[in-house]
Each structure stands twice: as structure tokens, then as C-alpha cells.
Amino acid sequence: MTPGERRRSLVGLAFVSPWLVGFLVFACYPVCASVYFSFCDYDVLSRPVWVGLLNYQDMLSDGVFWQSVRNTLVFNLMALPLGLVSALVLALLLNQPVRMKGTFRAIYYLPSLVPAVAGAMVWLWILNGRLGLLNQGLEAIGFSNPPQWLVDPAWTKPSLALVSLWGCGNTVVIYLAALQGVPQSLIEASMIDGASAWRRLIHVTLPAISPVIYFNLLIGIIGGLQVFTSAFIMMGGAGPERSVLFYAIYIYQNAFEYRHMGYASAMAWMLCMLILVLTLLASRVSRRFVHYQGD
Amino acid sequence: MSAPRKRWLLAPAFLLACLWGCARHSGGGAATGRIVVNYWEKWSGFEADSMRAVIDDFNRSQNRIEVRFLSVSGVDTKLLLATSSGHPPDIAGLWSENIPDFSEKGALTPLDGGLAKAGIGGDRYIPLFWDLCRHRGFTWGLPTTPGCVALFYNKKLFRAAGLDPERPPRTFAEFEDMSRRLTLVEIEREGRRVRVSFESLTPAERAGRKYSLVQVGHLPQDAGMFLSGWGAWFGARFFDGDRKILANDPGNIAAYEWMQGMSETYGVENLRGFIEGFGVSQSAQTPFLGGAEAMVVQGPWMPNFISKFAPSLEWGAAACPAADGVGGGAPVTLAQCDVVVIPHGAEHPREAFEFLCYLQRQDVSEKLAKSQQKFTALRDVSPGFLVDHPNPAIRLFMDLSRSAGARVVPRLPIWHEYDAELAVARERVLNLRATPTEALAEVQERVGWKFDRVMRRWDAVGVERISEWRAYDAW
Numbered sequence: 001m002t003p004g005e006r007r008r009s010l011v012g013l014a015f016v017s018p019w020l021v022g023f024l025v026f027a028c029y030p031v032c033a034s035v036y037f038s039f040c041d042y043d044v045l046s047r048p049v050w051v052g053l054l055n056y057q058d059m060l061s062d063g064v065f066w067q068s069v070r071n072t073l074v075f076n077l078m079a080l081p082l083g084l085v086s087a088l089v090l091a092l093l094l095n096q097p098v099r100m101k102g103t104f105r106a107i108y109y110l111p112s113l114v115p116a117v118a119g120a121m122v123w124l125w126i127l128n129g130r131l132g133l134l135n136q137g138l139e140a141i142g143f144s145n146p147p148q149w150l151v152d153p154a155w156t157k158p159s160l161a162l163v164s165l166w167g168c169g170n171t172v173v174i175y176l177a178a179l180q181g182v183p184q185s186l187i188e189a190s191m192i193d194g195a196s197a198w199r200r201l202i203h204v205t206l207p208a209i210s211p212v213i214y215f216n217l218l219i220g221i222i223g224g225l226q227v228f229t230s231a232f233i234m235m236g237g238a239g240p241e242r243s244v245l246f247y248a249i250y251i252y253q254n255a256f257e258y259r260h261m262g263y264a265s266a267m268a269w270m271l272c273m274l275i276l277v278l279t280l281l282a283s284r285v286s287r288r289f290v291h292y293q294g295d
Numbered sequence: 296m297s298a299p300r301k302r303w304l305l306a307p308a309f310l311l312a313c314l315w316g317c318a319r320h321s322g323g324g325a326a327t328g329r330i331v332v333n334y335w336e337k338w339s340g341f342e343a344d345s346m347r348a349v350i351d352d353f354n355r356s357q358n359r360i361e362v363r364f365l366s367v368s369g370v371d372t373k374l375l376l377a378t379s380s381g382h383p384p385d386i387a388g389l390w391s392e393n394i395p396d397f398s399e400k401g402a403l404t405p406l407d408g409g410l411a412k413a414g415i416g417g418d419r420y421i422p423l424f425w426d427l428c429r430h431r432g433f434t435w436g437l438p439t440t441p442g443c444v445a446l447f448y449n450k451k452l453f454r455a456a457g458l459d460p461e462r463p464p465r466t467f468a469e470f471e472d473m474s475r476r477l478t479l480v481e482i483e484r485e486g487r488r489v490r491v492s493f494e495s496l497t498p499a500e501r502a503g504r505k506y507s508l509v510q511v512g513h514l515p516q517d518a519g520m521f522l523s524g525w526g527a528w529f530g531a532r533f534f535d536g537d538r539k540i541l542a543n544d545p546g547n548i549a550a551y552e553w554m555q556g557m558s559e560t561y562g563v564e565n566l567r568g569f570i571e572g573f574g575v576s577q578s579a580q581t582p583f584l585g586g587a588e589a590m591v592v593q594g595p596w597m598p599n600f601i602s603k604f605a606p607s608l609e610w611g612a613a614a615c616p617a618a619d620g621v622g623g624g625a626p627v628t629l630a631q632c633d634v635v636v637i638p639h640g641a642e643h644p645r646e647a648f649e650f651l652c653y654l655q656r657q658d659v660s661e662k663l664a665k666s667q668q669k670f671t672a673l674r675d676v677s678p679g680f681l682v683d684h685p686n687p688a689i690r691l692f693m694d695l696s697r698s699a700g701a702r703v704v705p706r707l708p709i710w711h712e713y714d715a716e717l718a719v720a721r722e723r724v725l726n727l728r729a730t731p732t733e734a735l736a737e738v739q740e741r742v743g744w745k746f747d748r749v750m751r752r753w754d755a756v757g758v759e760r761i762s763e764w765r766a767y768d769a770w
Contacts, residue, residue: 043400044375045379045400045402046400049752063737063741128572129567130568130569130572131572145564148564148568151567151570151571153722153726153728240722241719241723241726241728258711258712259375
């Protein structure tokens with residue numbers, strides 16, 4: 001490297017140094033420190049005391065930990081397929097050659113621009129068992145005893161899954177982009193072969209956009225396992241009988257409410273492992289269903 | 296100098312400027328040259344305004360210290376984080392229940408040396424509140440405004456139910472009886488939706504529970520802010536004072552059985568549906584302030600909320616009756632206290648302590664209490680305190696805080712977690728998903744396990760901590 005190149009590199013490094021320092025101090029260091037803290041008894045104030053694998057062992061015997069795992073998985077089993085399918089259906093509809101297509105697309109995308117907290121507050125009233133719009137509508141069409149969405153432990157997770165659909169606009173946009181990239185030649189060829197719209201969807205469109213479906217699935221798994229905001233705002237944290245005590249909320253409670261930072265760090269690393277395993281699993285399964293152009 | 300070199304020099308300069316902005320600014324000198332004492336307080340609204348007025352008085356009386364007040368939400372968490380980073384405020388306003396936890400974690404400054412020099416001792420205070428400021432033999436904070444709870448009732452609803460509005464319940468049996476008489480439901484009779492008293496329902500209608508509650512005597516969830524359950528009114532002990540959690544104490548089981556009785560009487564869905572129609576606490580949307588709950592257990596702050604959110608509410612207050620034999624005949628209440636503390640590592644502990652002492656002056660303490668419609672933790676009351684006190688029920692609360700039946704929540708470092716577990720048990724019991732014995736046995740097991748961990752840690756560090764506290768002498 002010539003002196004001039006070295007100087008230019010240094011100038012470049014100096015200019016990115018605010019970001020570098022920010023990354024090292026606020027991202028890299030906390031991540032590395034949390035590995036150490038996960039093996040410590042640490043309450044933030046006192047010095048960490050090394051306890052080996054105790055935090056990980058405690059997780060195994062902590063009933064509430066397992067409840068949070070169950071809640072998170074059940075919620076994802078509801079919300080993830082619902083979100084993927086709904087967004088795909090919406091994208092297929094919005095991809096049709098109809099008038100005011102742009103307006104419809106904007107309307108369906110708008111909710112994802114609403115801040116999560118504001119959206120949660122609105123849904124809090126929509127889902128109110130006594131005064132909410134949803135139940136009043138259900139009663140108007142003949143449901144005499146509609147669910148108590150937010151206070152009945154049996155209905156809290158389905159109601160949050162419903163709320164999660166509110167922000168599916170981003171996924172719709174990604175699907176739309178993929179749908180517009182489906183080769184027209186394939187569609188036309190299948191039409192010439194006499195394929196119905198349904199068969200074209202199943203045998204041409206879906207395989208063609210399968211990499212995008214897979215991408216949305218991965219993003220959905222990663223985001224879904226970290227679900228926090230809607231439950232925290234709408235249910236005050238854990239919800240009735242801890243029915244929406246999701247994994248991320250339990251981490252938050254341990255870290256910042258109960259100040260078991262060591263335990264929370266261990267939980268965070270377990271979540272990281274869980275996401276990794278599920279992502280690898282999805283990756284393995286995807287080999288059979290995802291078709292890349294040129295394969 | 297070449298342009299690239301200038302740019303090369305500017306970038307680190309910018310970075311340094313950013314870092315300097317994050318750094319601690321020592322000295323804390325105000326523009327007036329006085330020492331600045333930073334004070335974080337949990338209060339907002341009228342309570343914060345009251346403290347600001349007191350601080351203004353203090354600052355006017357001073358040429359050495361200036362107290363700067365900041366209303367901070369989630370003050371307990373933020374204080375711990377600030378303390379752990381070595382940059383705490385000089386004073387913080389907490390709840391007395393924080394003291395065991397924060398002191399054991401080394402987040403607070405022991406005040407005993409300063410108190411001895413200032414001549415401030417427990418004899419000046421109502422014993423209950425002085426004790427709440429102490430833990431493991433040391434004093435960690437001083438009271439600002441204490442609180443205890445009583446039964447607030449809606450006189451208009453009493454009158455409508457044929458009850459004497461000047462005669463609130465005196466025994467637990469009366470409380471239950473009145474509560475039933477004050478309960479109204481809407482039910483379909485002969486094709487019409489009618490509003491009737493719960494008492495007037497036929498046995499078949501009661502058993503069928505095909506009605507909706509529109510007014511209740513009281514709610515099992517409303518036990519008055521300090522505790523998630525009615526154990527205190529059933530003589531429950533939550534802690535043996537040493538190393539044993541007593542969540543499934545017979546008194547607590549009795550309280551939860553009584554609460555579950557309400558679900559069995561009115562129906563889980565009816566109770567849930569009724570509560571869901573209302574909003575958050577300390578707002579016009581609570582059942583009591585909305586005129587749909589006739590009796591509620593609350594503290595001396597309640598008249599403030601009534602005048603703000605329901606000024607036309609006709610209310611009275613009395614001691615909340617306890618179950619037979621509890622309190623030995625003395626009125627029962629649950630007490631807590633707002634406290635001011637000096638965090639460990641505060642920059643100006645002596646100046647902070649001077650302000651704490653100022654707050655303990657009778658005239659200052661009474662000014663603060665009056666403007667918050669509360670009473671003081673001091674044993675003596677000035678002759679004028681009650682004369683123009685804005686809270687008509689203040690004497691009741693003062694008497695309750697001095698009652699032999701007054702109790703405090705257990706002084707445990709994990710009380711917050713304990714109470715959260717009791718709240719979950721309450722939900723399970725009210726939803727008829729567990730018997731009180733089962734639900735509280737789980738609390739016992741879980742909190743016991745957590746408390747064992749806390750005690751193991753204390754066993755490891757306790758001696759060291761205590762010697763640090765004894766050695767502290769910034770006074």
C-alpha cells in the first residue's frame with residue numbers, strides 16, 4: 001500500500017469511526033458481554049458472580065420459562081401461516097389488472113406505516129369484549145356470545161395473531177414484486193396448454209415465487225420468535241394467567257423488572273440458538289419446495 | 296495543510312465531541328455558583344407540582360445548594376441503571392418496597408451517620424413508616440408522603456339500593472351483604488332486557504347466569520394497589536420475617552377462597568365482561584369513578600382523582616372491614632410510604648442529605664402532604680394541619696396508619712416478583728382454573744425457590760456489604 005493509499009484508508013476509517021465506535025460499543029460489546037453474563041449471577045449493580053451453567057439449568061426447572069416457550073411457539077403456529085397466506089392472497093388480488101390498482105395497493109400498505117404502539121392501542125378498543133367494534137359486529141350478525149378477546153386466556157393468542165395481520169403490508173409488497181417477476185412466457189405457455197387459473201397458480205406462479213415465500217417464512221420465524229410489542233402494549237406484559245407471556249417478554253421481565261440479568265442473558269442466547277435451529281430446519285425443508293431460476 | 300488532512304483531523308474531533316457529550320460533567324455548578332443537586336422523582340401531575348413548590352421554597356432559602364427536579368417514569372429501573380453506570384442522581388424518590396431490594400444490591404447510601412448528626416431518629420415518626428425506611432439494621436431513606444388504604448364508597452349508589460349512605464359496612468358480613476345488595480344486572484325477562492338487583496333474581500336465574508353485570512358492590516380485583524389479593528384482610532402472613540415465604544398461609548388461602556366465591560356467584564364471564572368495559576386505573580374509566588362500582592379500597596390520593604375525573608361523585612370513606620377476628624378488633628389497613636433516598640455513588644451526598652432533612656421539617660412535610668391531599672409520616676401533627684386540609688377523609692387515614700391493625704407489605708427484596716406471582720394466582724382462581732390451595736402452592740414453590748437464590752447470594756456477600764455500610768462516612 002502506497003503512502004497515499006494508506007492515508008486515504010485512514011481518512012475513510014476516520015469518517016466511519018462514529019459508526020464503528022457505535023457498533024463496537026453498543027452492539028458488539030453487549031453481545032459479547034451477554035455471553036459472559038449468561039454464566040453469571042448478575043443483577044446489574046453488583047459485580048457478576050460466576051455460576052457456570054446454573055442459569056441454563058434453572059431454565060430447565062423454571063415452569064414459567066417453558067410456558068413462555070409454549071406461548072411463543074403456539075402464537076407463531078397461528079400467526080405465521082395466517083400472515084404468509086393472507087399476504088399472498090392480498091398480493092395476488094392486488095396483482096390483478098383492475099382499475100385503481102395503485103390506490104388499492106396504497107390502502108393495504110398504509111396500516112404498516114402506523115407505529116406499532118398506536119396500532120396496538122387501536123386494536124385494544126376494536127377487540128374490547130364489551131364495547132369493541134369486532135364483538136358488536138359479531139353480535140349484529142347473530143353471535144350471541146362472542147369471545148372475550150383480551151381477557152379470556154383461551155382467546156388472547158388468537159387475538160394477537162389477528163392483530164399481527166395489521167402489519168402484513170410489507171410482506172404484500174415483497175410478494176407483489178415477486179409476482180411481477182414471474183416469467184410471462186411460463187404463464188402464456190401454461191395457458192396454451194389449457195391450464196386453469198388455479199393450476200397456473202399452483203404449478204407456475206407459486207414455484208416461481210417460492211424463494212420469496214421462503215424468505216418471508218424465514219423473516220417471519222425470526223420476527224415471530226421475538227414478538228413483544230403488541231402483547232406488551234395490549235396485555236400489559238404477560239396477559240391473563242400469563243397466556244401471552246412470550247419469550248421476549250420474559251427476557252425483558254427478568255432483565256429489567258426483576259434484574260436477573262444473568263438469567264435473561266442465558267435466555268437470550270437460548271433464543272438465538274432456537275432461531276438458528278428453526279432457520280436451519282426451514283432451510284433443510286426448503287430444498288424440496290423452493291425453486292431457484294437456473295436450477 | 297491539505298484539504299484531505301483537514302478532513303482527517305475533523306473526523307476524530309467530531310467523535311471526541313460526541314464522547315465528551317456523553318461524559319460525566321463533574322462539579323455540577325449552577326449558573327448562580329451553587330451546587331446542583333439532581334433529584335429524580337416518580338411523581339407526575341399534581342404530586343410532582345407539589346414537590347416542585349417545596350423545592351422552589353428550598354432553593355429560595357439557599358445560597359449554597361440548588362435542587363433540580365426531574366419527573367422520571369419507571370424511576371426504579373432507571374435509577375438502578377444510572378447507579379450501575381456510576382452516574383446516579385443525588386436524590387431519588389422511590390417506594391418503600393424498593394428499599395430491601397435496592398439496599399441489598401448496594402444501590403443506596405446508608406443514612407445513619409448523617410441522621411445521627413442531624414438528630415433525626417425513629418421517635419419522630421409513626422413507627423410503621425420509620426420501619427419501612429430501614430432494612431438489615433440500616434436506614435436507607437426518609438419518608439415523604441405515606442399512604443394506607445380504606446374503603447371508599449358511593450353514597451348515591453347506597454341510597455339507590457336502600458342503604459344508609461352515612462353508614463358504611465362495619466363488619467365483613469355487612470360488607471358482603473351490602474355488596475350483594477349493590478349489585479345490579481341486566482337480564483332478559485319476557486322478551487325484554489330489564490335492569491334488576493342481583494338480590495331479586497330467582498334461584499334459576501342466578502344459577503343460569505344469563506345476565507350481564509351493570510353495577511357491582513365491589514370487585515375482587517380491587518384490593519388497593521399495594522397487594523394483589525385480600526390476604527391482609529384475612530390475617531395472612533406472607534413471610535416469616537426470616538427465610539420462609541408463606542404464600543399459602545391459611546389466611547391467604549381464605550382470602551383467595553373468598554375471591555373465588557365471587558366468580559362462582561356471578562360467573563367468570565360476567566365478571567370479566569364487566570371489568571373489560573372499563574379502562575386503566577387512575578382515570579375516569581375505572582368502575583368506581585364511572586359510578587358502576589359502589590365500594591373500592593383505595594388510599595388518600597383518591598379524593599384527588601375523584602375531584603379530577605368524577606367531581607359530582609358523592610363519596611364517603613371508612614376503614615375496610617376485615618374478616619372476623621383479624622386485627623384483634625382494631626381497624627385493619629395496609630400501609631406503604633413514598634421515600635427519598637440517596638443513591639450509591641451520588642455526586643453530592645451531603646447536599647442531598649441537607650435537602651432530605653429539609654423535607655423532614657414539620658412545616659415542609661405538612662405543606663407537601665396537604666397539597667397531595669395526604670398525611671405525613673411524622674408522629675406529631677401541627678394544630679392547623681387538619682383545620683384546612685383539603686382531604687375530608689384525612690383523619691381516617693391518619694387514624695388507620697396508627698391502628699394496631701395496620702400492616703405493611705412484606706419487606707422482601709423480591710416482593711415485586713412475589714406480588715406478580717400472587718396476581719397470576721388471583722387470575723387463575725378468579726377464572727376457576729385452579730383452587731386457591733393449588734394456585735398458592737405454586738406461588739409458594741416458585742417464590743420460595745427464588746427467595747432461596749436471593750438468600751444464597753446474601754449469605755455470600757452479606758458480611759462484606761454490612762462492613763461497607765458501617766464504614767460509610769461521608770457525613
